Amino acid sequence: MVRGSIKWKVSYVISYPIFRFVLGVREFGRENVPLQGPVIIASNHRSAWDPPVLAFASPREIHFIAKRELFNPLLSPFIRFYNAHPIIRSAGAKGALLTALRLLMKDLAILIFPEGTRNRTESPLLPLKKGIEWLAYREEIYDKVAVVPTYLERKMWGFNVYFNRAIYPREIKREDFLEVLKEGILKAKEKKEVGYGI
Numbered sequence: 001m002v003r004g005s006i007k008w009k010v011s012y013v014i015s016y017p018i019f020r021f022v023l024g025v026r027e028f029g030r031e032n033v034p035l036q037g038p039v040i041i042a043s044n045h046r047s048a049w050d051p052p053v054l055a056f057a058s059p060r061e062i063h064f065i066a067k068r069e070l071f072n073p074l075l076s077p078f079i080r081f082y083n084a085h086p087i088i089r090s091a092g093a094k095g096a097l098l099t100a101l102r103l104l105m106k107d108l109a110i111l112i113f114p115e116g117t118r119n120r121t122e123s124p125l126l127p128l129k130k131g132i133e134w135l136a137y138r139e140e141i142y143d144k145v146a147v148v149p150t151y152l153e154r155k156m157w158g159f160n161v162y163f164n165r166a167i168y169p170r171e172i173k174r175e176d177f178l179e180v181l182k183e184g185i186l187k188a189k190e191k192k193e194v195g196y197g198i
Helices: 006-022 050-057 076-081 089-104 131-136 174-189
Strands: 025-028 039-043 064-066 084-086 109-112 146-154 159-163
Touching: 006 050, 025 050, 039 050, 039 131, 039 174, 050 109, 050 146, 050 159, 064 089, 064 109, 084 089, 089 109, 089 131, 131 174, 146 174, 159 174
Parallel strands: 025 159, 039 109, 039 146, 064 084
Antiparallel strands: 146 159
């Protein structure tokens, strides 16, 4: 059963047949996602399906950073209910990261796409942006945040989500972080070193 609020658990139960049997979502390595404390689920990004699929696959409730334009009278109540948070506009380019930092300081789990945009190329992963490094090494969370390298694979029918073992910024030199994260995401894709016996 998923860990989280009542609304999250109820939504998970109701949506389970859709995600499991209609959309064909399969997840591996769920035990690699810490169930407590601040967590960044760092995944590749291919389509608009990625956030809901990863939310279903995660063993704990997660939060999302969304463009403020999405918070219109029609969509806002729905996406806020499902943990979407608007970017802090006054913070400029770092608005999304500051919103994420606020959530992590509350010991929540958040979803981040470190490529910074959808990957529309043949490459399995675009170069990672430095934003996630900036966030992971903030002194407010540095000593306890976990980053879970994750790969979402679109199959002919369905989706496979691979959660690799969590990495901890406090154990990695900052200059090595993005390379370690990239390797973790790609190894998850290759189904290696992920702790679930594949």
